[in-house]
Amino acid sequence: MVRTxxxxxxxxxxxxxxxxxxVLNVTLKEYIRSSNRSIITSDLIDLKNNSKVFVRQAFLINHFTNDNLYFDQMAEEMVGDLNRATSSDVSAYTVDGILLYSSNESKFAGRSTEDLRLALEGKTTYTITYEGSTGFVLYSYPxxxxxxxxxILRYAKDFSSLYEQTGRILNILFNLALVIFLAAFLFSYMLSRNITIPLVKLTRASTEVTKGNLNVRLRIRRKDEIGRLADNFNEMIERIDSQIATIGRDRDRLQSLMEQEKRFFDNVTHELKTPLTSILxxxxxxxxxxxxxRVFFDKGxxxxxxxxxxxxxxxxxLLEISHRGASEExxxxxxxxxxxxxxxxxDIRARRYKKRIVxxxxxxxxxLGQADRLRxxxxxxxxxxxxxxxxxxxxxxxxxxxATGATVRFTFRNPGQTLSAEQVTSVFEPFYSGDKRFKEEGSVGLGLxxxxTIxxxxxGTIHMDSSGGQTTVYVELPAAAKGGDG
Structure with missing residues (x-):
């Protein structure tokens, strides 16, 4: 997906x-060609205006009754003068298109005669011939x-220098544009790579998460949106991992409580059944x-x-376990x-077991509390x-x-076989019945x-320490302020 x-x-x-x-290359070429046409057109208009002035002066100085005859007779001289004056090759034609004289016939030979044909029709026109970086113009007007x-006067003018100059400019612009576009493309490629590589990592990480692997983390050290996305992804995975761990602990604890509850009710059922059966x-x-x-009667x-x-x-x-003292002040x-x-x-019970309370x-x-429950x-x-x-x-x-006076502390120490750390941790749980080796007959493990609960x-707080052949229970209750009842 990301590779796509x-x-x-x-x-x-x-x-x-x-x-x-x-588009840029075509536009530049068209613009330069149009600019060249404008330059050529302007140059040819100046050429025509200068030529018309020269020809008119010649006719005014040497006026003949027949202008056609004069144009034919003066063609050679007029072409030579115009060639020197305009620095262009010139050809003179009759009104029927017959060549009278040319300063350089090779410049006109083998080229298009479209401009001459249109000039014979009374139009002023020119044609441009492109050969590589050269430009050759044929210009005719009546x-x-x-x-x-x-x-008809027809000019052949070489504009190769103009086209060579514009060709060099076009090449420079072409190479410059090529370099710019290559640089932009390279930058765009690096930018896209910079964006897609983290997306590839994110996709792989999310795939691992869907497979159940919550140990995956993104190592992307960036301060932009992608970096924040990676940080958010890592934080999300950590929260999911934490929630799953919490759910797992709660599940295990619930399962343990259910097992203890089952053992508790089994014990209670057994303990209740035994005396009831005996009484019955x-x-x-x-x-x-x-x-x-009478003896059996008294015994029974x-x-x-x-x-x-x-x-x-x-x-x-059993009633005490669910009692919270809400009704007693x-x-x-x-x-x-x-x-x-x-x-x-x-003390009487202790002496029966050959023990002494000190x-x-x-x-x-x-x-501040309830005397009966504290008892x-x-x-x-x-x-x-x-x-x-x-x-x-x-x-x-x-x-x-x-010394602080904020609490009252009691300790209950008795020597004897110690409990394991697991037993000490679980001994105060509601349904814990303990090791059967320490369980007195008739007890269902509700005392602690x-x-x-109390x-x-x-x-208050209570905790037990069992080590070194001695078990000690520490009880600490908040001390009551001096005065009357709470």
């Missing part, structure tokens, strides 16, 4: 220049004395046997209550006191630390206010996702 454009450029410029050169035609089984057996077997009722509580807890956790909460209360309550929290750790935040973090810490270990909990609702 380049060929059209070249052929078009070539045809235009050839046609223009031809000699009229007192209204009577007495003879004990309930049917108790309905059939009643209190006949205890199992039903425990499983019902576990189901209740799982349902609350934020208040100024003493998180230090709240954390101490939670640690006291969770708390160091400053006073006056106030934040759940601490419960979930402590519960997670208790479940996944090493046996017989101490869990170190700290609460402090940094609930924590992340932190987002309170404009």
């Amino acid at each position: 454009i380049r060929a059209k450029f070249v052929i078009g410029f070539f045809l235009i220049f050839c046609l223009s050169f031809l 000699v009229v004395i007192d209204g009577v035609k007495v003879g 089984g004990y309930a049917e057996m108790i309905r059939e046997n009643g209190e006949a077997d 009722m205890t199992h039903i209550v425990d499983e019902s509580r576990r189901l209740h807890g799982m349902v609350l956790n 934020n208040k100024r909460v003493d998180t230090g006191a709240l954390l101490r209360d939670v640690c006291e309550a969770m 708390l160091a929290a400053e006073d006056g750790l106030f934040v 759940q935040l601490f419960i979930n973090l402590l519960d997670n630390a208790i479940k996944y810490s090493a046996p017989m270990s101490d869990l170190t909990i700290t609460g402090e206010k940094p 996702s609930i924590v992340k 932190m987002d609702d309170h404009n």
